[in-house]
């Protein structure tokens with residue numbers, strides 16, 4: 076078992092990572108006993124798999140909202156249904172929310188916790204690889220609105236995060252690859268040794284070998300927490316966590332390839348590395364090293380000129396942009412990235428369609 080402390084002053088919290096931790100929640104977070112009421116938010120799949128285990132471990136009466144699964148349910152309607160359930164149970168400021176699920180459950184639960192009675196405590200029990208290495212840590216909460224992703228949200232830190240690697244055994248392959256997208260990202264933005272570790276252990280990571288997956292999640296979160304501690308509300312350095320996401324979001328929004336978020340990020344990282352190579356920021360060998368590692372997990376689609384135009388227009392609408400330029404995070408060295416601003420439409424479209432200079 077590994078422990079990480081996120082140091083954010085009065086908003087500091089602990090994260091525990093290891094196998095079979097769910098049953099030990101009372102020992103790992105004894106403060107939970109002080110809450111008179113606990114409301115668990117989960118989705119239909121996770122409810123069937125793990126809700127009983129959580130209830131047994133808590134050993135007390137709880138109330139539950141089971142939300143419909145899928146990104147389309149990260150919505151204000153879902154938020155309203157949770158708030159109604161909590162009001163029916165007379166939840167007050169001294170109650171606790173537990174998010175048991177992937178990033179959708181985590182984001183909507185965190186958002187609810189941040190606004191219910193102006194903020195109540197919540198803890199995260201992430202159940203997908205992506206939520207264990209990324210979304211459960213850092214305090215970004217959100218729902219989608221009017222077709223715009225994460226447009227309504229808050230920064231709100233959990234009181235505690237419990238990462239039980241045993242829960243990963245039931246996730247499907249696409250969700251595994253989606254999580255690996257974010258893991259590789261951490262290596263590229265900050266830690267080339269970790270990138271090499273992922274490369275050397277890719278099979279064991281995919282199979283959730285106990286020791287390897289625990290270390291991989293630990294390293295990933297440690298990199299994220301160091302960045303979040305320096306810039307909790309994304310005014311500068313936290314932006315580097317968006318490596319692979321400018322192009323990745325464009326591809327996700329295009330919708331043609333049926334990709335999960337982290338899968339789109341995998342492809343986005345290769346294309347953004349190509350942009351870096353074509354602009355002489357990195358050498359050819361490093362570009363191919365990134366591309367080859369990504370290809371162990373996903374095949375990179377050939378993007379047509381027509382799709383490149385659509386992806387580019389989506390990239391122009393990215394939240395990170397200012398004044399009509401595209402802000403994009405690019406590798407400049409092994410384990411190092413920087414934010415760039417581009418206006419060269421032709422160059423970006425050439426890279427989207429796979430063109431090497």
Ligand SMILES: NC(=O)c1ccc[n+]([C@@H]2O[C@H](COP(=O)([O-])OP(=O)(O)OC[C@H]3O[C@@H](n4cnc5c(N)ncnc54)[C@H](O)[C@@H]3O)[C@@H](O)[C@H]2O)c1
Nearest residue numbers: 118120144177178179180202203205206210215242245246
């Ligand atoms: N807040 C942040 O910092 C942050 C960061 C990255 C992503 N996100 C958000 O996270 C969301 C994606 O999260 P996700 O990839 O976890 O997807 P998800 O929450 O939609 O879960 C994916 C699927 O896996 C199922 N599932 C969950 N745990 C399972 C388990 N243990 N076994 C079997 N099935 C299981 C779910 O029911 C769902 O069908 C997006 O909305 C994204 O915007 C947020």
Ligand SMILES: [Zn+2]
Nearest residue numbers: 257320336340
């Ligand atoms: Zn992401």
